[in-house]
Amino acid sequence: MATIGLGIIGAGIMGERMLRAAVEHAQESVHITGLWDPSPAALARIAAAIPGIPRLASPEALIAASDCIYIASPPASHLAHAAAALAAGKAAFSEKPLAADVAAASTFVATHRTARAAVNFPMATSFGPERIRTWLAEGAVGTPQSLAIAVDFATWPRGWQRDAASWLDRRAEGGFTREVVSHFLFLTHRLFGPLSLQESSVTFPLDGASERAISATLTAGSIPVTITGGVGTTDRDDQNSWTLTGDKGTIRMRDWAIAEHLTNGTWTPDPNVMPNERARPLVLKRQLAAVAAMTRGESHPLATIHEAFEVQRIVEGILSA
Helix, strand or coil: CCCEEEEEECCCHHHHHHHHHHHHHCCCCEEEEEEECCCHHHHHHHHHHCCCCCECCCHHHHHHHCCEEEECCCHHHHHHHHHHHHHCCCEEEEECCCCCCHHHHHHHHHHCCCCCEEEECHHHCCHHHHHHHHHHHCCCCCCEEEEEEEEEECCCCCHHHHHHHHHHCECCCCCHHHHHHHHHHHHHHHHHCCEEEEEEEEECCCCCECCCEEEEEEEECCEEEEEEEEECCCCCCCEEEEEEEECCCEEEEECCCEEEEEECCEEEECCCCCCHHHHHHHHHHHHHHHHHHHHCCCCCCCEEHHHHHHHHHHHHHHHCC
């Protein structure tokens, strides 16, 4: 089957990560038609790191040359780039969040209900959530009774994200709730259904900067969910867990990828577990295969814009507390 032409908007961390995955792992699914970024320095950095990638002069030129556009720019620009791609008859695959503006995102989703559009939540195809789904189907927890999501960071942004602090640590578009908690909300929504925020609190101790602590309670379907998060609450760059308790057992996923089952008071990992660093290129390969399927109009497991909007609605609700 012919590969689809993928153009990338954004030469930052995520743009480079997806570019490398396409070039090194997903040649059977996609080929890169070009890259655009408003920063000449960012484009020069990519050119030095990954030679031979066409650098196009504008988003419009990139859209014209591509079957699908991957949008890895800051959140405020996601909807405009996606709308431009869809208007040109191309598919759109955006980084999360769908947007930072709830009203604008609601209008976008209503306007593009049947569009070839999706959002990059890798938990749609990653191995840890796959194991969680299998355990649930096997009845490992029985009837789910409660879910706890916890995220902790030594600093924000994380060490590998500091070059993006100009937007990633600002209230308008950044913060760990949008960047990290959203992934676990997506997984929760997909597994258990509609999310409803009950109450939340958020701490903004630094003028203009993103949040440094959150707590929230919500429901996913009929399951009560608690969320806690903080910066400076661990000495690790990134620490997270998603823990589901039922009447017959408890399972969790920690550190993005490690699925574990609680047995006699001890956490036992899935024997096929892979740390996130090893799993990431394989997951991105799966994501890109799904992007190709979406672009061809086929069924796919990617996060829909409707799912992404539900996640965004809860995230912005937490942040507006």
